[in-house]
Amino acid sequence: MNKTGSKDVYKTRQNEMAEEAALQKDRIFHGKKVHIRVNEEVSEKELLEVVQKGDKEAYGVIVKRYMHSAYYVALGFVHNQQDALDVSQDAFIKAFRKIKMFDTSMPFFPWFYRLLRNLCIDYLKRKNRTRAIPLQDIQVIAVEKEDRELKETLWKGIEKLPFEQREVVILRYFQQLSYAEIAEFIGKPIGTVMSSLFYAKKKLKEIIGKYLGFE
């Protein structure tokens, strides 16, 4: 995974966004012209203002922009692909219902993330799902048999982390967010993020130490 290539979750899917946008032409949302063309990114604020008037087509652009990130965040929490799909879609539905409460001067995804996170927590509580993520849902770039065992051990370790630590691990390693972005997402100071991540890494490093030759 290339960490340097994507530090901002809002930009993680820009290529896909461009492809999606290429499929659409200029549109009029509630009398407001919104350009959706290749190489011309629609202002998120502009789109969300239109969405707040109830325009589902404009919301479709927002959903397509963030559906990948939403799905992978949910997958990190709810353990399997079908549930991640359902919960992330639920979050988009909930976000649409609450969109009038959203401050369009702020970025959408951190606000959406909090809805998604809460739905994931509710979902886990309701289902009492404490089982580990099925390994077929996780892929590690590794060919050695030993590496596969390492992957399994590492993921089991992530699953056993306290929720707050697991959350920062997911956002750091599977969403490639910076500390500042993680802090914004979870609504805690950067120092707390740094500390949670440090202790999470410490535990995980101990767990996989034998595979990496640590004493």
Add this chain to the structure above:
Amino acid sequence: MDHQKIKELISSYHDREVNDKDKQVLDEHLKKCSECRKEFEEMGKFEEVMGKMQFKKPQKEMWQVYWNTVYNRLERRIGWILLSIGGMILLFFGGYKVLEGIIQDSSTPLLLKIGILAVLGGVAVLLVSLLREQIFVHKRERYKEVEK
């Protein structure tokens, strides 16, 4: 600076979250501390492994229908609300008319009137309860179907 603080800096360093001042402190400490140098190397290996962890990508078809599913569910919800409101209006109006007829009909025995009123009241409560469940507990019901 103590080892604990240095270890936190090592963690942040590998996340590219260390400023120049802290980096200088870290570099100087690592030159003279073998324990922290070992920690630095181990953390580097750990980060390498974590960097290779990634979720399996779902089928492309999933993304193609993703928005359609959200859109349909948004539409369906509005449908449920309208259906429920309409149903309740019709139910209450019908119930009112039936009750009005029964009460005004002096030839109907009192016991029969009470029985009919009780049945209608029960049906009304059950229907309202079911409609409310469809609207507000729909999501929960859907999850039950998902679980296998």
